[in-house]
Amino acid sequence: MASEDRVKPGSEVLLFVVSGERRRGYLFKAVEAAVYSTFAGVVSGNDLIGVRWGSKLALQRGVAYVLPPNRYDLMTYGLKRLTQVIYPKDQGFIVAISGIGPGMKVLEAGVGSGFLTAALATAVGCEGKVIGYDVRPDAVEVASHNLRRLGLDKCVDLRVGDVKAGVPDKGLDAVFLDMPDPWDALEALRDNVRLGGVAVVFVPTYNQLEKLLRVDGKGWLFISAYELLLREIEVKRGAVRPAPQMIGHTGFIALLRRVE
Numbered sequence: 001m002a003s004e005d006r007v008k009p010g011s012e013v014l015l016f017v018v019s020g021e022r023r024r025g026y027l028f029k030a031v032e033a034a035v036y037s038t039f040a041g042v043v044s045g046n047d048l049i050g051v052r053w054g055s056k057l058a059l060q061r062g063v064a065y066v067l068p069p070n071r072y073d074l075m076t077y078g079l080k081r082l083t084q085v086i087y088p089k090d091q092g093f094i095v096a097i098s099g100i101g102p103g104m105k106v107l108e109a110g111v112g113s114g115f116l117t118a119a120l121a122t123a124v125g126c127e128g129k130v131i132g133y134d135v136r137p138d139a140v141e142v143a144s145h146n147l148r149r150l151g152l153d154k155c156v157d158l159r160v161g162d163v164k165a166g167v168p169d170k171g172l173d174a175v176f177l178d179m180p181d182p183w184d185a186l187e188a189l190r191d192n193v194r195l196g197g198v199a200v201v202f203v204p205t206y207n208q209l210e211k212l213l214r215v216d217g218k219g220w221l222f223i224s225a226y227e228l229l230l231r232e233i234e235v236k237r238g239a240v241r242p243a244p245q246m247i248g249h250t251g252f253i254a255l256l257r258r259v260e
Helices: 071-077 088-098 115-124 138-151 182-194 207-215
Strands: 013-019 023-031 035-038 041-044 055-058 062-069 107-109 127-134 157-158 172-177 193-202 220-226 235-238 241-242 252-258
Touching: 013 071, 013 115, 023 071, 023 115, 035 107, 041 193, 062 235, 071 115, 071 138, 088 115, 088 220, 088 252, 107 182, 115 127, 115 138, 115 157, 115 207, 127 138, 172 182, 182 193, 182 207, 193 207, 207 220, 207 252
Parallel strands: 107 127, 107 172, 127 157, 172 193
Antiparallel strands: 013 023, 013 062, 035 041, 055 062, 193 252, 220 252, 235 241
8 A cells, every 4th residue: 555545654643542432532643652642542653653544453442543634633632722712613604604715815803723714714725815813922823833733824824913903904805703892893894895795703792792783884784693502412322312511602603794
C-alpha cells in the first residue's frame, strides 16, 4: 500500500478507543519514542508509525482504531481554546442561514479562538475572504494558531480592532457578530455591507436579543431568531436511549438583512 495510506513519523493521529460500551477519541502526534495513555491502555509511537489508516490495534482493555484526523476532529480534540467557543451545532446553522458560499467576502467580529472563523473560511474558500476582528490581541494570536493548524490561515485576514470604530472593508456579503453590544456594531457596519447582505448575530441572553431591535428599520431588517439544543443518543446493544446530559443553551442566533 502506498506510503500516503500509512502513518508517518510526525503524522497527527486520531486514536478512537473502544472498550465494552465506552468509546473515546484521542489526538496524538506519532513520535517513535512517545507513549500515549488511554482509558483502555497505552500505545507507543512505534505501534502507530507505518500502520495503515483505519487499522485496529489491540490494547490491554480494548481496541483502538487509527484514523486520519479531519477538521472536525482537530476542532474537537486538538485546538487551543482561549474563550468560550461557538459549538458545531451552532456553527453549521449560522453558515446555512447566512447563505454564504465560495468567493464571498465576509467579516467576523469577535473571533475568539477562531472556531466559527474556520467554518466561515471553509464555506467561502480561499477564492473568497474572511476578515476577522477581535479587540484582544491574545485572541487573534490563538485564532491564528488554530487556523494554521486547520490549513485555513491563507483564507483569513485577522486584525486586532473594534469594528464599532469603523472598518475600511466595503462590499461585504455578510457580517457575523459574537460580542456584547452587536447593535452598535451593526450601526457602524451598515454602509460596509451591500444592500441585501446578511448579518448573523450570536448572543447569550434574551436582553441582548431584544436590544437588537434597535437597528430594525435603520438599514437593517430583523428576520428571525433561533436557539438550538443538541442531545446525543446513547447507542448500546439492547439499550438505545437519549443521553442523560445534553448541550442545552449556548446562545441565540439572530438573522438580519441589509436594506435601505
